[in-house]
Amino acid sequence: MPASPPFDRPDATLIIRSCDSVDFRLYKETIAMASPHFENLLRSKTSDASASNLNPFLPPDSLPSYDVTEDSETLDCLFRLIYPIPRSPIKDVRLAGKVLEAAFKYEMKQAEDEMRSCWGRLADQNPVAAYAIACKLNLEDEARIAAHCAIGKPGLRYVPELDEVKAGPYFRFLEFIHAKVPAYEEAEWDPMLSPGFSRKFIAAPEQDPSSSRRDPSPFHSNPEFSTLSRFPVDIILQASSGEQVRAHRILLSMASPVLSALIDGVSKPDGDNLPTLPIDLEGHQLTKLVSLCYRMCSSGIHTIEDFVEIIELGNKFEISGIDQMARAQVLTLKGTEKEPLRVYYLCLRFGWHEEARSVAMRLALLSTVEVYCPEMEHVPAWAYFNIRRYHYRCHSAMSTRLHASGRRLRTSMGPSAPGFLQELQDAATKREFGESFSRSAVKDVSVPRLCIDSSRTLTAFT
Structure with missing residues (x-):
């Protein structure tokens, strides 16, 4: 044409x-x-x-x-x-x-x-x-x-x-x-x-003092590997920062096709020296990778950052079962109770929608979700839009429950009024309403469907 x-x-x-x-x-x-x-x-x-x-x-x-x-x-x-x-x-x-x-x-x-x-x-x-x-x-x-x-x-x-x-x-x-x-x-x-x-x-996330990101723990000192110490290692993995981890070829190859291909290309050294395979990772990352291959990585998860790093390593090296392992652990992370908003975005980042919905129900009981998290740089804008909308609707539902019970809030305006959320939280947690008041009200609100309803205005939830 x-x-x-x-x-x-x-x-x-x-x-x-x-x-x-x-x-x-x-x-x-x-x-x-x-x-x-x-x-x-x-x-x-x-x-x-x-x-x-x-x-x-x-x-x-x-x-x-x-x-x-x-x-x-x-x-x-x-x-x-x-x-x-x-x-x-x-x-x-x-x-x-x-x-x-x-x-x-x-x-x-x-x-x-x-x-x-x-x-x-x-x-x-x-x-x-x-x-x-x-x-x-x-x-x-x-x-x-x-x-x-x-x-x-x-x-x-x-x-x-x-x-x-x-x-x-x-x-x-x-x-x-x-x-x-x-x-x-x-x-x-x-x-x-x-x-x-x-x-x-928002303050920078606190680092767990038990987490060491600078110096990798020696492979042989990890008690999780004690049963394997009877079998001789046959390869050395060397991080870009110089640290070395001794491991077993067969376990690495079975866990990761990427590592398997790299191991196959390693030339055999002279004498009794073990072959050395350079890996483009920092020392602490290499330790996590080996732990992941041995299915013994749980002790290395101290923070949300540790958790994300393990998932990224698993995906990069195509370690089988990494998604199932991560999904099984995400709701039991320390940060799930302390920083549920970060975990919500983390779940969406990796496509774990059911887990995201579960965390969203916990977020409904917070006074606000309008705070910054580093994980927001990795998820679409609709994730923030949806959680604000859901949070607003949950607090509206709690307000309706309060009014139906004959109670009244001092705040004369609706859920968008200044101080409304905090006053509602205070009222909802009083014993006279029962411990399950907030949660039962939240059940009246459908959890975000992870899609956009463009009929809502951007400023409806402020």
Whole structure:
């Protein structure tokens, strides 16, 4: 299908085909001047003997043709930005985001500059989508512009674009617009896309003093391995930091196909020396890896960080049963009672939805879930949206139960009023209501389905 004018000229020297099969007939010189990406592509193909037949499905006398992943609407806007022709301004921030992404991809600086220069105008119409798109493209300045545009705007809704954003940047966006940050305080909130400022919202997780992350415990000193000490080790694993762990080839190979392949490639040393296999891990990580292979890793789990590290090691080295082992232990972690919000995000990060629902029911009894956790940088924005919505509904259910029992709270407003949650918590935990009051009220609320209901506004739970 031919593109609309002026990208349908018969004297064109190049065809770029969109993903929806629209042919843009362009001039090589114009594209090459605007895009180093296409300039290099054209140069490399021109030097090829088959330059006139870049697409094997076209006849030999056809124009050079390139298939791209962008749709025709995006390409039409993109090419109009680099052609000397009249053009109408883009009015939709979603389309602008697609054009800007294509400009980055094809190194079209002129198109990039024009799109970024009009970001404020577009963000003012849809600041939430503009912020999400800026996060996706890793554009700090544009994300801040969108956040400013959102301040004071009523009825901001969760938009589909946020599904591609992590919960951390989404949290920072909500905190920024609710705090109505003046310009002179912006330095404290810099940057928006990385977790820099969020540290002030929650203390860094305490390290368990029993956990040693610097010096790996000697393999032979671990009592869990005492039964294996009767069998001679036959390989040395050496960490990138120099520490060594002696182990048994057969157990490592049975546990991990990755280690098995590495072991098979180790050359046999001269004499009675054991072969040494370098592993690109720190010493404490290597110790955890060997413990994991021997199915004796439970003693090394002291913190949530330890738990995550073991899962990542298991996945990296394809250790069988790692997912089942982790899921069986996650709800008994020390942090589940102390920091259930972190465990909730941890479960979502690894796709353990049933465990996430179980932890969510514990979160319903907290006074707030609007706090920062490092795990928010690894889960989608909808995870934070959902837990706020669920928490709000649970406290609304408890309020309804209280009113039905003839009790009244001092707070005259609903669950979004300042002090409501704390007052409700205090009332719900009094003996006159029974110990199971809060939990029975929470049962009236369905646990998050881990999907988005976009009819809810972003500010409904503050």
